[in-house]
Amino acid sequence: MEGIKDKVAIIGMGTSPFGELWGKSVEDLIIDAATEAFADAGVESKDIQAAWLGTFDSGYTGQILSSPLQLQYIPITRVENVCATGIDAIRNASFGLISKAYDLVLVVGVEKMKDLGFGGLYGAPGVFHPVYGAQATAAGRYALAATRYFERYGLSPEEGKKILAMISVKSHYNGARNPKAHLRREVTIDDVINAPIIAWPLGLYDCCGITDGAAAAILCRTEDAKNFKHKGEYITIKGIGLSVGPGWGKEKGDYDYTHWPETEVAAKRAYQEAGIKDPRKELDLAEVHDCFSIAELIATESLGFCEHGKAKLDIEAGSFTLEGDLPVNPSGGLKSFGHPIGASGCREVSEIYNQLLGRAELPQRQLKNPKLGLVHNQGGHPGRFMAGVCIVGLP
């Protein structure tokens, strides 16, 4: 397997505002993100030869994209892999470029979540189970991992909740400094620990926001990148790994709920393609899937940033803060920036894109000279994941 390293360049990105956007439709979100990306790349919609739309539940078929953008009869593929949708859309678009079927493509991830009337996910219509699907929410399923993690590593519920709280405090701190984030305010450890319980041991601030938003990327082959507006200002994809688990870990006695196997497989592949031996040393920043605080805690271990069971030490040492040696979720993460399911992967790439190109909106959140970043998406729930890891860097 030759791999994807440096074959594809991201030459433009855009994001809609993220939040409870009562006044914006799916179409508005797509237009916001795509318009910004077109302008950033210096291309027009008529230049796009093919497109990939990533969405979980905000409409079906590629027409969700062609209609608002008035794209004229080009191939558009709708990609869905739950929360791993965004990375998977970029992955498929990349293959379209590498095969030389197309030279310039568009990827849009979008999710309109706040038209439903309740805080949560609807679930894909048509596919459901009267029993297995009806029993638990994402929070309840992820919380099983928190309980088990505390048990395995000898943390009392109080100790465990405090470590998780430190993750959420960091995310809110970062999000408060990010103009496009949904939840732009800082919280304290006490706020997090004393918040109402959603699914014990997880409380309100252990859970990400329910957010509307879209993100778009313009991609071309790296050898063509210099032909576009920004000349040298682009990033390349260093590696992409995608792993879809068989989904029976939750019912197999050999799964312990304290690591993310799909993420480990996807990361291994991505690191291999990117030639990364020591992710902790070589990566300059990471946007990891933190739909719940426990998701980020375990992701930092499963992505190889630290040993299993040792994230606590790094969290207490501040290793993953903006000032730490490996900032994790400098954008605020899903926790604070928001998590529109299909948009998140693209949105996280855009955070790395902006950081690598020195374009973070405010100087206080711009990292110093980052060169290599990681994006991690994870759909499903413990024991039944689909995970994507994408490494992007300066050319």
Next chain:
Amino acid sequence: MVGIVSFGAYVPFYRLSRDRIGSAWGKGGASTERTVAGADEDAITMAVGAGLDCLQGWVKEEIDCLYFASTTPPYALKQSASIISAACNLRGDINTADFGNSFRSGTNAIRSAIDAVKSGSYKKVLVTASECQIPPPDSEQEFILGDGAAAFLIGDSDVAVSIEGSYSISNEFMDFWRLPTDLYNQSWEDRFVLDMGYFRLLPQAVSGLMEKYQVSSKDFSKVVYNAPDPRSHRAIAKSLGFDVNKQVQNPLFDVVGNTGAASSMMILISALEGAKPGDRILFANYGDGADAFILQVNSQIEKSKQRKGISGYLISKMMLPSYGKYLHFRNLMKWDVDRRPTPRTSLPIYFRESKGLFRLIGQRCNRCGHEQFPRQRLCMWCQKRMQSPDEYEDVWLPKQKGHLFSYSMEQRASVIDLPNVNCVVDLEGGARFYGLMTDRDPEKLTIGMPMEFTFRKINDAQGVHNYFWKVRPVRE
């Protein structure tokens, strides 16, 4: 001789103190308590609980027939016995029937079972009786009623309690009734109902039995019978000529309540739990007339002690913390509109997955030996085919206990009994169950605690009760 081969009971985990009922309405109460079926329970699930308790240690393949008796079947059209039979994992080639419309339906079913065994049609008949009545809030009935179930295995071999005689009367007398459109029972002025109904008809059946078999009250070590209320139960003992203190079996009003069609059968089980070989019991059941039986206990009664029974189930309990919780359990108010998606079901999915969903039958892979659930086409461990009988064996999981591997408690789930406890349970056979926990004290959950299966409703969706299995901390 035909008789009771085995017996078992089910008493819900939840209890409501009568003081709490009284204080909800600004009235006096009592320090006693009544049982309350959980939000995920109904007459079917409780009958399954009693049926499985009764069948502990018996070969289920020998059951030829299952009867279910109740005035509160979850479906007016759709047989409950067929669902109970599946959940108890009985054979498919058996007779099943529902008895209803009367508090006497439980003994109607027992009499039918006796006759069926006597005639040679069946060797063993499982009779279940179960009741989950909803009393009107702020009524006398609210204090008196309780929920629960009983089961008897009737046969002509391995008999522990032989049925030596029976006598029945049928009467058109109207005392309690419920229209198809009614939620609550209706009745007439209680003096009329009791004097011309209960106090007239139950003694007729008892004296008819005594005359027929030439016995008197002195010939019985115990007398078991139901009553609409505790006062009437006490009052009638005297008129029947029984010693209230020595002979009359405690009718469970203080700890269970009147469980309608299951009531006299639950009291009988309570009596049998304390019975010795040689005891002779008069067993009577009132409702639309009355049935009376002479029961003779023999040494076989000491054989099976595996059951939880009334006494076992009574020990493990949780008091409902508030009357409001009870209102939620029985859905007795117009609640705030839930903006979340309404639950759905799919009967074709139940049809395809009946073995897993109703019977909770998992598989053991013949190649790698791993037990597993849900049922697979390819082994989740070795990825080999598990589609033909030589590739796997069925494993009936409800008989296995397990240990709690992890759990979480959802406070915002769309369920009545919050928190919704998600859990992972590793079973003793090696399979792992990923599902919901019920009948739990949220304050007392610990990883590693022993768990057992219980048949419940997951929800009600599109007019269908979505039954499946949950786990609960072992009730001991």
